[in-house]
Amino acid sequence: MITLASVIDQFQDDFLSEYQNRLRPNQISALHAIKRCRTQMSPVMQVNCADCDYQTFVPHSCGHRNCPHCQHHDCQQWIERQVQRQVPADYFMNTFTLPAQLRPLAKQNPRLVYSMMFDCAWATLQSFSKNDKQLRGDPGAITVLHTH
Numbered sequence: 606m607i608t609l610a611s612v613i614d615q616f617q618d619d620f621l622s623e624y625q626n627r628l629r630p631n632q633i634s635a636l637h638a639i640k641r642c643r644t645q646m647s648p649v650m651q652v653n654c655a656d657c658d659y660q661t662f663v664p665h666s667c668g669h670r671n672c673p674h675c676q677h678h679d680c681q682q683w684i685e686r687q688v689q690r691q692v693p694a695d696y697f698m699n700t701f702t703l704p705a706q707l708r709p710l711a712k713q714n715p716r717l718v719y720s721m722m723f724d725c726a727w728a729t730l731q732s733f734s735k736n737d738k739q740l741r742g743d744p745g746a747i748t749v750l751h752t753h
């Protein structure tokens with residue numbers, strides 16, 4: 606099985622030689638954490654069988670918020686919570702993209718800029734729902750921020 610850690614291990618040097626100057630510290634941190642996650646490079650914990658004397662050492666997860674191994678369970682739980690919250694209505698996916706000209710500002714003030722972007726997106730959805738004769742309803746929304 607190919608793991609993300611093995612892909613990073615194989616291509617990290619080429620990737621960093623090409624893009625290191627453009628990566629933010631948190632992106633480099635994520636890369637290193639995911640590469641080490643549940644490998645021999647990570648710290649280990651001792652686990653014991655409750656029914657016999659068997660013991661073994663298991664590598665730790667990295668716990669990084671961008672690690673697909675570590676976040677898979679939380680992601681599935683989030684999806685299940687969203688499904689349970691659904692109401693009997695039509696659902697549409699709308700994508701709002703931050704204009705490229707505002708991205709440097711978002712890097713400096715992410716909380717403010719993304720909050721304003723969500724406010725604008727919500728106002729747009731409400732306006733369209735109110736003014737479109739086919740929609741005619743009160744919108745609801747589940748919003749997700751994708752930053753990369």
Ligand SMILES: [Zn+2]
Nearest residue numbers: 642667672675
């Ligand atoms: Zn991890």
